[in-house]
Amino acid sequence: MTTSDTFGTGSEGKVPLALVGAGRIAQSYVDVVAASECVEVVAVADVDEAAAARLARRFGEARSFSSHGALLDAVEPAGVIIATPPATHGDIALEFMARGVHVLCEKPLAVDVATAQSMICAAEKAGVLLTMAAKFRFAEDVTRARHIVESGILGDLMLFENAFTSRVDMSGRWNADPRIAGGGVLIDNGTHSVDIARFFLGPIGEVMAVEGKRTQGLAVEDTVRVFLRSVDDVIGSIDLSWSMDKSLDHYIAIFGTEGEIRVGWKGSSFRQVSSPEWVSFGKGYDKVGAMGGAVENFCRAIRGDEPLLITAEDALASVAVIEQAYASLAADHWVPVPSALDQVERTRARGGSAA
Numbered sequence: 001m002t003t004s005d006t007f008g009t010g011s012e013g014k015v016p017l018a019l020v021g022a023g024r025i026a027q028s029y030v031d032v033v034a035a036s037e038c039v040e041v042v043a044v045a046d047v048d049e050a051a052a053a054r055l056a057r058r059f060g061e062a063r064s065f066s067s068h069g070a071l072l073d074a075v076e077p078a079g080v081i082i083a084t085p086p087a088t089h090g091d092i093a094l095e096f097m098a099r100g101v102h103v104l105c106e107k108p109l110a111v112d113v114a115t116a117q118s119m120i121c122a123a124e125k126a127g128v129l130l131t132m133a134a135k136f137r138f139a140e141d142v143t144r145a146r147h148i149v150e151s152g153i154l155g156d157l158m159l160f161e162n163a164f165t166s167r168v169d170m171s172g173r174w175n176a177d178p179r180i181a182g183g184g185v186l187i188d189n190g191t192h193s194v195d196i197a198r199f200f201l202g203p204i205g206e207v208m209a210v211e212g213k214r215t216q217g218l219a220v221e222d223t224v225r226v227f228l229r230s231v232d233d234v235i236g237s238i239d240l241s242w243s244m245d246k247s248l249d250h251y252i253a254i255f256g257t258e259g260e261i262r263v264g265w266k267g268s269s270f271r272q273v274s275s276p277e278w279v280s281f282g283k284g285y286d287k288v289g290a291m292g293g294a295v296e297n298f299c300r301a302i303r304g305d306e307p308l309l310i311t312a313e314d315a316l317a318s319v320a321v322i323e324q325a326y327a328s329l330a331a332d333h334w335v336p337v338p339s340a341l342d343q344v345e346r347t348r349a350r351g352g353s354a355a
Helices: 024-034 049-058 068-074 086-098 113-126 140-151 190-201 287-303 312-331 341-350
Strands: 015-020 039-045 063-065 079-082 102-105 130-132 157-165 204-211 223-230 235-241 250-256 259-264 268-272 279-281
Touching: 015 068, 015 287, 024 039, 024 049, 024 287, 039 049, 039 068, 039 287, 049 063, 063 068, 068 086, 079 086, 079 287, 086 102, 086 113, 102 113, 102 287, 113 130, 113 312, 130 287, 130 312, 140 190, 140 250, 140 259, 140 268, 140 279, 157 190, 190 204, 190 223, 190 235, 190 250, 190 312, 204 312, 223 312
Parallel strands: 015 039, 015 079, 039 063, 079 102, 102 130, 157 235
Antiparallel strands: 157 250, 204 223, 223 235, 250 259, 259 268, 268 279
């Protein structure tokens, strides 16, 4: 199947997608799809058949199924959005890709590097697209901040800071069940953080993660600080918590030799050392707009109109950094982040599976 074989079978020329999962994040796609002119959801699957049916009705004419296998036997979507718990991502993606269906997977791509590598090899074997819903890369302020940084007016980058902290009762949430989430707040919110850090700094060379006090009695970490160093020797830190809110008006701060920039929830700004004035840009974080950007990029890539912004290799790199951050938590010291692509390259050379 080529990228163009499946386009045009949706109504009004829209790209027909399936949605697997009918939980909290899947609900968010209702507004995203409603705002899009190039995509429609034609089928929804969830192990909770009633939940799948309720969500399908919100997409108008979408059909509902009690399993992704039943969906695959009845519908031929061009692509699928996988919005299920992380431990299921690999198996579900492999089944869709084997049927020639392009895959947009919610973060993290997988709970471990080996599974992510298998997904990449399967996508290449099937000739389909594989990407991860790293929505912050599609946030307009983040994109504009990247352009400002690349312009060089902030000088050489010295320090990266990111914080995703809030007070959320995680008791009873699957995100705090390591069997299906792969860990706690580090893999959950940290996947976004790592992708953003790589977007600005490039590849990450080493990490050290330190766990904070567990205040919710969870089986997983609910507060973590991650220190990182890029391969270009820029240092950074990431604060993640479900139990503490730092009440910052920004979630990214980057410091250079000639200035600093802050990407905020309600607006963003930068200033140079040569001037005391902050220069405002952007309107703040728009969740629907960011998620919509990811979906529309996926659909345009299926059409062959533009490349994926988040490649499968990007997604794999994020999985690798998180995996090494957990290794650091266990070892209590800095650990290197080896290239997770090496095994994929060896497997490509053999023409086989990475599993």
